[in-house]
Amino acid sequence: MLIPVLILVAGGAVDIVYALGQKTRYQDELDAAMLAAVHQATAEAQLETAQSYIREFSDSDLSPGELQEAGMSLAVVKNSDGSLTGTLKMPHPTAFLRIINLNDIPISVTSTAIKAGDVSAAAGCIYALGNKPQAVLINSGAKLDAKQCEVHVHSTSSPAFIMNAGSTIQTAKFCVKGSSYIKNGGTLTNLEVDCDAADDPYEGKIGEPNVPSACVTQGAMSGTTFSLNPGVHCNTIFNGSPTVTFKPGLHIIKGRLILNAGSTVIAEGVTFYFPDVNSEIRANGGLKLTASAPTTGDYAGILMFEKTSDAANNANKQQYIFNGSLGETLTGIIHLPNRDVTYNSTTNQTNKITLVVNSIIMNSANWKLSPYDGPGPAGNGGTGGDVRLVR
Structure with a gap:
């Protein structure tokens, strides 16, 4: 009776550890995205530049609507002090936790960049x-x-x-x-x-x-x-x-x-x-x-x-x-x-x-x-x- 529970616990730990590794990658990509996007003058150019640094967006053939339906989103907002904040949300697919119908682990990271002199x-x-x-x-x-x-x-x-x-x-x-x-x-x-x-x-x-x-x-x-x-x-x-x-x-x-x-x-x-x-x-x-x-x-x-x-x-x-x-x-x-x-x-x-x-x-x-x-x-x-x- 304990064997399925132990498999779920061990497998769930593997899913979580892998998700944490993915979160670190997403954070690194978003940091680089914001450092590049803050140079751009328009909101459209800022978002386009930021997306080019996120692998799931730059390499995807999905439309913006299909990406949103898949739970993937990237928002870029200009702050009052001239800085630029990006928020990236990505679902991490699970392998073992699917047994209990947990198909994804939601991941969210944020990053803010500013240009010298803006403040x-x-x-x-x-x-x-x-x-x-x-x-x-x-x-x-x-x-x-x-x-x-x-x-x-x-x-x-x-x-x-x-x-x-x-x-x-x-x-x-x-x-x-x-x-x-x-x-x-x-x-x-x-x-x-x-x-x-x-x-x-x-x-x-x-x-x-x-x-x-x-x-x-x-x-x-x-x-x-x-x-x-x-x-x-x-x-x-x-x-x-x-x-x-x-x-x-x-x-x-x-x-x-x-x-x-x-x-x-x-x-x-x-x-x-x-x-x-x-x-x-x-x-x-x-x-x-x-x-x-x-x-x-x-x-x-x-x-x-x-x-x-x-x-x-x-x-x-x-x-x-x-x-x-x-x-x-x-x-x-x-x-x-x-x-x-x-x-x-x-x-x-x-x-x-x-x-x-x-x-x-x-x-x-x-x-x-x-x-x-x-x-x-x-x-x-x-x-x-x-x-x-x-x-």
Whole structure:
């Protein structure tokens, strides 16, 4: 009578020991998966990368629904501190415990990875670096919905910023290095003065390209649709109200690129570079804009940046206008520390950007903003930064 019980106990122990060995393998694979996936910018890419490290997913011919029916699942979740958590659930088939109708031993493992720099830089959305009066000017009608964002104002001048009535600025922290400001009304959440404003997180970390002498576009362009290759665009103006698509890659704007009212711009997987402070993209209102930075390569995460290695260029601050868009969607880092930016635009959905400027004016605009959480230049997370397991 005891022989079947002893066989079940001994066989069950074998099943459990083997399952523990499998759990160790799953944990190792999931750790590697999270260290790789945390580099990716989108949830879809993060999941796809993580699955490629799990043998049962990467080698399986089953559909996602069939995997789920078999009890196999992998969930990847982005946390508020920028870290990425994966949860892997796998059934381990038994050999001996089937005698008592226990066909599987459920196994679940979790792993969390984070990129170096994410914790300190993740919440920073706007950096106004200029030590000048009204380094930030918030005019009536300005609406900024940025409840997860921090704004860092470096000015210690009098006043460091001015806010006028009829404006609403919602942030996680509005940090001002100085103590003098003028607030004529409106709503401003989480203001901190005499605050230790965070430094430019990208200073010296973005490599500047050589500018070719040949221009891929130049002068007046007429038509309804344009598809622009990467390269140098020299003093270009688009007549009418065309749809302009910038192909993925590095686009160097030399001089002024002008888009007339009613134009549509698509720039996905694109980096814009300005080799001097007189170069810019200028829209004359009524613009529809969708732009996102590359997720890999030398300029991963960089949507716009300018030359900062030339002292004469740095000393010649110039205006830059994000002008009157009907709707825009931006993703990436905008590094323009030599520009006094005026923001007049409206967002269709929440922009995920980090904006570094000399100063900023917010006019009547409906601006939704959250921290950029994708890859960045080496030394500040992203594909060039260090990653580590949190747990």
